[in-house]
Amino acid sequence: MVASQRAVPLRLHGALLFLTALLLFAALDATAKYLSAFLAVPLLVWARYLVHLLIMLVAVAPSMGRRIIATERPWLMGLRGLTLVAVTLLGQLALKSMPLAETTALIFVAPLLVALLAAPLLGEQVRLRTWLATVAGFAGVLLIARPGGSLAGAGVFYALGAALSYAAYQILTRKLAATEHPMRLLFYTALLGTLAMSPALPLHWHGAWPTPGQVLLIVSLGVYGGVGHFLLIRAFRETPASLLAPLVYSQLLWATLLGWLVFDQFPDAPAMAGMLVIGASGLSLAIGSRR
Known part of the structure; x- marks a missing residue:
């Protein structure tokens, strides 16, 4: 009984850490x-x-x-790091031409893709609930990226590419989590992201230095990402993943709020309906997995 009572504050603390991390990720995107x-x-x-x-x-x-780099599975670690680089690059390309809330919603199709890909790649059973949730989720995508809508086609393509990359990243994380230290996983993503994007410097930097204010914002990108992932690790240590999974869709709320406050962009009725459908589909999978 005492142990159960002690677990409640820990779970609440983990949930608060998790929600804070999602707010930081939304701030990073904005x-x-x-x-x-x-x-x-x-x-x-x-x-x-x-x-x-x-x-x-x-x-x-x-x-x-040396423990931060010592791994027996360097190829999987490298592939996982590169998939996250693809998520970041494609996601930011999508954000350049699309509103924050709609982009976030499209990328959040990733859990539905994970549920489908888990069968051939991880040997997990795909239940009827998963198929129904996935079909509903892609119906939500069509509501957001509907023909004749205001979203840029290239932006939708980038966002869905980021979702597919994010699904691959999550599956590789599942494979590695049992044998790799969490901080090692975090370090490899930072190292590989830096190395992978360094060749882009001479191609895209033409000598114009950012202003001091822009430099601070650029530094904040790494702070948001690094601190956010660290809080995720702490949250999962204190609270079971099955309890935290339904909370992940709070990032849609943060993205919608920041998109409105910072960019004066708010989803129209069909897009909002699509976001709700995607969120409900993901919640259905998360709650079903918890059970």
């Missing part, structure tokens, strides 16, 4: 969308991972030493 009007997206992605890497080198690497 900041990247704002900066993309002034700077090339590949430069922003490179800076985001570089700052994240520096944080890891200063705050984590000294205590872990």
Whole structure:
């Protein structure tokens, strides 16, 4: 009984950490969308991972030493890191031409894709609930990216590409989580993101330096990403993933609010309906998995 009572504050604390991380991710997206009007997206992605890497080198690497890079599965670690780079790059390209809320909703198709891909890649059973939720989720996509709507076709393509990459990232994370230290997973994403995007510097930087205000915002991208992922790790240590999964769709609320406050963009009725359908479909899968 006492242990159960102690678990309740821990679970609540984990949930608060999780919600804070999602707010940071929404803030990262909003900041990247704002900066993309002034700077090339590949430069922003490179800076985001570089700052994240520096944080890891200063705050984590000294205590872990070689353990932060020692892995028996380097190819899977590398592939996982590159899929997250693809998520960031494609997601920010989508944000450059589309509203924040709609872009976030389209990327949140990823859990539905994970549920389908888990059967051939992880050997998990795909139930009828999964098929129904997936069909409903893609119906929500059609409501958001409907023919004749105001969204840019290229932006929709980038967002769905980010969703597919995010699904691959989540599946690879499942494969690696049992054998890899969480901080090692976090370090590899920062390292590979920096290395992968460094060749883009001479192609997209033409010598114009950002203003001091823009520099602060660029640094904040890495802070949002690094701190957000760290809070996720802490949240999952204190609260079962099955309890946290339904909360992930609160990021849609943050994205909608920030899109309205910062960019004066609010989804129209069909897009809002599509976002609700995608959110409900994902919640159905999360609650079903918890049961």
